[in-house]
Amino acid sequence: MSVVLELESLKAACDNNNDPGDQGNEVIPGNGSCTYHIGSGTDEVSNLLSTTPQATENNGMQHEVDGVDAYTDSQTETSKWRRELLSLKTELNEVVVWNLKLWMVILLVVFTIALVIGISLIVCAVIDDDGDENYDKSSFVVKRFFRGNFTLDNSSFTSDREMLQVHYASELTEVYSSSPALERYFSNVTINHLQDTTAQFTLQFMMPSDHEELVRYTLSLKMVRNVLFQHLNDQDTGDPFYIIPTSLRMEGEYT
Amino acid sequence: MSMRSFLTLMSIFMLCKGEDSECDNFTDLDFHEPFIGTNLDVRLLLYTRANLECGQELPHHNFTQEPLFDVTRPTTFVIHGYRPTGAPPIWINHIVHLLAAQKDMNILVVDWNRGACNLNYFTAVANTRGTAMNITGLIESMEKEGASLDSIHLIGVSLGAHVAGFIGAILGGRVGRITGLDPAGPMFAGVPPEDRLDPTDAQFVDVLHTDMNSFGLRGTHGHIDFYANGGLDQPGCPKTIFSGKSYFVCDHQRSVFLYLCALNHTCNLTAYPCSSYSDFLSGQCLQCETFKPATCPVLGYDMSPWKDTLLRLGQTRAYFSTTAELPYSKISYRVDLVTWNQFLRWGVVILRLHNGKNVIEAQMDNKLLRFEQYTSSRLLAQFDEDLYPIQKISLRIVTGNVIGPRYKIRLLRIRITPLENPNRALMCRYDIILEENAEVSFKPLPCH
Numbered sequence: 183m184s185v186v187l188e189l190e191s192l193k194a195a196c197d198n199n200n201d202p203g204d205q206g207n208e209v210i211p212g213n214g215s216c217t218y219h220i221g222s223g224t225d226e227v228s229n230l231l232s233t234t235p236q237a238t239e240n241n242g243m244q245h246e247v248d249g250v251d252a253y254t255d256s257q258t259e260t261s262k263w264r265r266e267l268l269s270l271k272t273e274l275n276e277v278v279v280w281n282l283k284l285w286m287v288i289l290l291v292v293f294t295i296a297l298v299i300g301i302s303l304i305v306c307a308v309i310d311d312d313g314d315e316n317y318d319k320s321s322f323v324v325k326r327f328f329r330g331n332f333t334l335d336n337s338s339f340t341s342d343r344e345m346l347q348v349h350y351a352s353e354l355t356e357v358y359s360s361s362p363a364l365e366r367y368f369s370n371v372t373i374n375h376l377q378d379t380t381a382q383f384t385l386q387f388m389m390p391s392d393h394e395e396l397v398r399y400t401l402s403l404k405m406v407r408n409v410l411f412q413h414l415n416d417q418d419t420g421d422p423f424y425i426i427p428t429s430l431r432m433e434g435e436y437t
Numbered sequence: 438m439s440m441r442s443f444l445t446l447m448s449i450f451m452l453c454k455g456e457d458s459e460c461d462n463f464t465d466l467d468f469h470e471p472f473i474g475t476n477l478d479v480r481l482l483l484y485t486r487a488n489l490e491c492g493q494e495l496p497h498h499n500f501t502q503e504p505l506f507d508v509t510r511p512t513t514f515v516i517h518g519y520r521p522t523g524a525p526p527i528w529i530n531h532i533v534h535l536l537a538a539q540k541d542m543n544i545l546v547v548d549w550n551r552g553a554c555n556l557n558y559f560t561a562v563a564n565t566r567g568t569a570m571n572i573t574g575l576i577e578s579m580e581k582e583g584a585s586l587d588s589i590h591l592i593g594v595s596l597g598a599h600v601a602g603f604i605g606a607i608l609g610g611r612v613g614r615i616t617g618l619d620p621a622g623p624m625f626a627g628v629p630p631e632d633r634l635d636p637t638d639a640q641f642v643d644v645l646h647t648d649m650n651s652f653g654l655r656g657t658h659g660h661i662d663f664y665a666n667g668g669l670d671q672p673g674c675p676k677t678i679f680s681g682k683s684y685f686v687c688d689h690q691r692s693v694f695l696y697l698c699a700l701n702h703t704c705n706l707t708a709y710p711c712s713s714y715s716d717f718l719s720g721q722c723l724q725c726e727t728f729k730p731a732t733c734p735v736l737g738y739d740m741s742p743w744k745d746t747l748l749r750l751g752q753t754r755a756y757f758s759t760t761a762e763l764p765y766s767k768i769s770y771r772v773d774l775v776t777w778n779q780f781l782r783w784g785v786v787i788l789r790l791h792n793g794k795n796v797i798e799a800q801m802d803n804k805l806l807r808f809e810q811y812t813s814s815r816l817l818a819q820f821d822e823d824l825y826p827i828q829k830i831s832l833r834i835v836t837g838n839v840i841g842p843r844y845k846i847r848l849l850r851i852r853i854t855p856l857e858n859p860n861r862a863l864m865c866r867y868d869i870i871l872e873e874n875a876e877v878s879f880k881p882l883p884c885h
């Protein structure tokens with residue numbers, strides 16, 4: 183029954199548009215809706231039914247205000263938009279493949295793109311492998327020594343030599359263990375001698391068998407000495423274990 | 438009583454007026470003159486230490502009668518350029534005073550305002566030859582009177598630089614020195630050397646470029662060519678036409694102001710020989726060994742420490758950067774960084790120096806710096822002001838990476854060398870690790 187009604191009203195609409203009194207430009211939207219109905223007429227989608235009276239009504243209005251002014255134009259414009267919106271809606275509901283409708287496919291594509299971007303971002307951020315953090319300490323087999331001495335501030339000097347030796351050994355260990363460049367090669371430190379206010383120490387580093395460039399740059403006397411020197415310069419002058427920075431002497435004793 | 442005061446007033450007035458009429462001033466042309474055009478008339482205004490405030494017009498032929506003019510003294514000619522409005526150049530008085538402060542000399546301001554003042558630039562260009570002939574005649578007469586060409590210095594601004602070049606060429610390049618301040622470009626670009634200023638025009642030719650992309654002339658024209666900020670656009674000069682007249686003249690005029698500042702010793706503008714400004718900015722041209730024991734050439738009046746080396750080198754391009762305002766000089770440091778990163782990294786370095794109260798910043802963004810393992814990367818850090826002593830240094834490296842991990846740059850050493858003050862200590866710091874875009878601060882230590 184509903185199909186009959188639809189066909190009827192359509193016919194009327196088409197007739198309206200073909201009325202010789204109609205202006206060409208106003209016919210176009212009507213024609214559009216006409217072809218649309220014809221094209222999808224076989225479809226049993228329910229919303230088609232509701233559009234039918236609307237289309238008729240619009241056509242009627244067109245007829246009524248035929249050849250008047252801009253106001254009518256804007257009205258036909260809105261109805262045109264509405265019709266296009268509706269046609270879009272139907273098109274989106276068309277089944278593309280399996281049971282997937284067009285809007286689902288579009289949404290799926292957008293989601294996939296976002297997912298790919300998101301995953302690659304996460305992967306990039308997580309893989310923080312810049313190569314410099316990876317090293318195998320067990321491959322560092324060649325020893326390298328540095329010897330040196332420094333003078334303690336008179337005021338901080340106490341007679342408990344044992345305690346001082348332990349303190350300075352741990353201080354030097356701390357300095358080299360926290361050095362980004364030297365930490366991996368650093369092995370140990372010994373305070374060999376502590377007489378009056380002068381302390382002698384030996385630093386031991388372990389390096390890989392291929393160390394030609396390493397000893398020239400990273401494990402050079404200049405670098406090892408300056409890492410300690412700048413630590414001594416940064417220390418607080420009120421420190422009870424203050425070491426006079428300028429008193430630092432160091433020499434390399436290789437392998 | 439009232440009669441007497443009236444007479445006193447009158448006599449003061451007469452005296453002033455009398456004194457005024459004794460001074461010869463630079464030709465000031467009316468607003469309408471450039472429209473109708475002017476015929477060439479070259480006047481010479483003599484200034485010496487004895488008459489700094491009161492110029493004397495020097496007669497071209499019987500100049501020996503001018504008691505202030507002593508041909509045995511060195512003579513400097515100041516030659517202005519194109520004058521589209523006919524007003525006297527604002528810097529005349531200033532340059533006269535500064536030149537007189539350098540040495541006891543005759544300063545001859547060449548006033549060819551009638552000739553240079555014309556709406557038609559081509560007429561002014563045509564008049565340069567006439568002006569050159571006129572001055573050459575005078576110099577030849579001076580030589581006959583016992584003047585030495587070696588001690589003649591021609592300072593030419595814009596078109597005046599080419600006038601100086603023509604004079605030098607007619608005299609066979611025997612003139613002691615020509616200084617060209619932004620030699621004029623229009624009508625002189627691409628012409629053969631005899632039609633413009635070139636190094637053969639004098640025993641020593643120094644040129645300063647500030648506006649090569651509009652009124653100035655591109656290329657090298659002297660034994661040494663100074664390029665301020667690359668010789669193109671000057672800092673502080675308007676970028677749009679909405680700023681009116683200064684949009685046109687600012688860059689070009691800067692050459693005069695820089696030279697005045699250099700004469701005054703208020704700005705120390707050390708220029709570094711280099712093949713291009715971008716190479717200079719990326720710190721590739723900071724070696725001055727060629728000039729030892731002197732430093733790199735400094736813009737100014739006294740070029741004697743560099744003259745012989747520059748003459749031996751033939752032609753030298755030298756670059757420096759300036760600030761937007763007096764005293765134009767920038768404070769430069771050479772920065773050397775050594776990294777131990779295994780993989781190559783690129784980044785822009787931002788350096789901040791603190792002295793406890795103030796902070797100065799330099800962003801070396803003209804080029805991405807290459808960080809290669811165990812290779813020293815050099816850059817030039819230029820600051821607008823000087824801070825001393827420096828208590829803290831902040832370092833930041835920007836790689837411009839939007840996604841991905843934050844890279845770490847691992848430095849074995851950073852060394853900061855002051856360039857203008859060789860007496861100041863080099864600053865070093867060892868073993869620094871910094872994440873990209875994150876600032877790291879440290880106390881600089883003397884380098885050992």
